Amino acid sequence: MKRLTPALVKGAPYTGRVPQRPPRVTQRDLAEETGLSTATVSYALRGMQVPPETQQRVREAAERLGYQADPIARALASGRTGYIGVLCRSLTDVWQQATAAALGRRLLGDGRHALIVDASNDPALEATLASQLADQRVDALIVLPVDPGAAHWSEVAERTVLISIGDGLSGGAAHAEVVFDNEAGITDALHVLVAAGHRRIAVMTPGGLTTPDRPAETVAGQVARRLGLHVTLHRSPHDLDGAAAVARGVLAGQDPPTAFLCMADSMAYGVYAGARESGLEVPDDISVVGYDDHPLSRLLTPPLSTYRWPVDLLVDLVVERTVKAITAGKRSRRRVLAPVAQPRGSVGAPGTARGSAAADAPAGEST
Structure with a gap:
């Protein structure tokens, strides 16, 4: 049996020398310990081509000696690293935080590790991070895209398995897509606000001039023109703080809106804060609708009317399709998830002064 260098003893006197790390236990060490060939040890550790009792014998020796598989060597042998990139649009969004954490837990339960990164709602940074994750040889990249229409997705898809959440990617680049029925959700939200008497509506969105064609924002413009809003x-x-500042600016403008439709509940929290800082109350003066039903939304006063996406189903579908694409190289058909309305107390009729301004506004204007 090969003798291994013991680890440093806690409390040992300082010698002035840099501590030497104990040598890594190798498969050769396991072979000497068990009397097997290194090839047999390798097969046993992977559960291949050797009897179960041999596999057990090798695993017991590995545990006894503290053997840890070399991830680089394993990746070279299998072509897989065991790591999945999760590229989020913005982790300041509490819904994306929760979804990324759920994906990480679910992937870990499947023996894979999530590398969760934040694009900070910046399309250029998103492109850089996607390329860097592909360079790191992640087995797949799950993305909640800032710019689903960007040209770089096709190039990324050639280098790793690409899975999209929320919006489909341009050119059919993704190996699988689990997307949201934004048309149904936004159409329903605007109809709810119209039914309450609102004609001037502000839409708070993570998109900007660099991503003008995001599906949700496009739908909002189409429905507005159809309804004459x-x-x-x-x-x-x-x-x-950032969302509250935007809301205050909108409310201080000429002919301000009587209602807000927020493309994330986290933005709606800013509207609540901005409205109250402006001396307005929800829903007496301003109505607010959110869009993802984070649990915190039920704790607001009044509770936020919003739309729920089935997160548990979403995570299951995404991980199932990711594993299928990695292990079998198969693409999956697009899956569309429908929102479920959560009407609460944040929508009411327009306030008298604000309602009269809305009535005088020209119909169908959109910016």
Whole structure:
């Protein structure tokens, strides 16, 4: 049996020398310990081509000696690293935080590790991070895209398995897509606000001039024209202070809106704060609708009317399709998830002064 260098003892006196790390236990060490060939040890560790009792014998020796598989060697042998990139649009969005965490837990349960990164709602940064993750040889890249129409997705898909959440990617680049029925959700939200008497509606969106064709924002403009509404689009960050500042600016403008449709609940929290800082109350003066039903939304006063996406189903579908694409090289058909309305207390009739301004506004204007 090969003798291994013991680890440093806690509390040992300082010698002035840089501590030497104990040598890594190798498959050769396991072979000497078990009396097997290194090839047999390799097969046993992977559960291949050797009897179960041999596999057990090798695993017991590995545990006894503290053997850890070399991830680089394993990746070279299998062509897989065991790592999955999760590229989020913005982790200041509480819904994306929760979804990324759920994906990480679910992937870990499948023996894979998530590398979760944040594009900070910046299309250029998103392109850079996607390329870097592909360079790191992730087995797949799951993305909640800032710019689903960007040209770089096709190039990324040639280098790794690409899975999209929320929006489909341009050119059919993704190996699988689990997308949201934004047309149904936004159409329903605007109809709800129209039924309550609103004609001037501000849409808070993570998109901007660099991503003008995001599906959700496009749908909002189409529905506004169809219903003869005055809808304005306002780019907003997800963080509370940033979203509140945007809301205050919108409310201080000429002929301000009587209602807000927020493309994330985290933005709606900013509207609540901005409205109250402007001396307005929800829903007496301003109505607010969110769009993802984070649990915190039920704790607001009044609770936020919003739309729920089935996160558990979403995560299951994404991980199932990711594993299928990695292990079998198969593409999956697009799956569309429908929103479920969560009407609560944040929608009411327009306030008297604000309602009269809305009535005088020209119909169908959108910016």
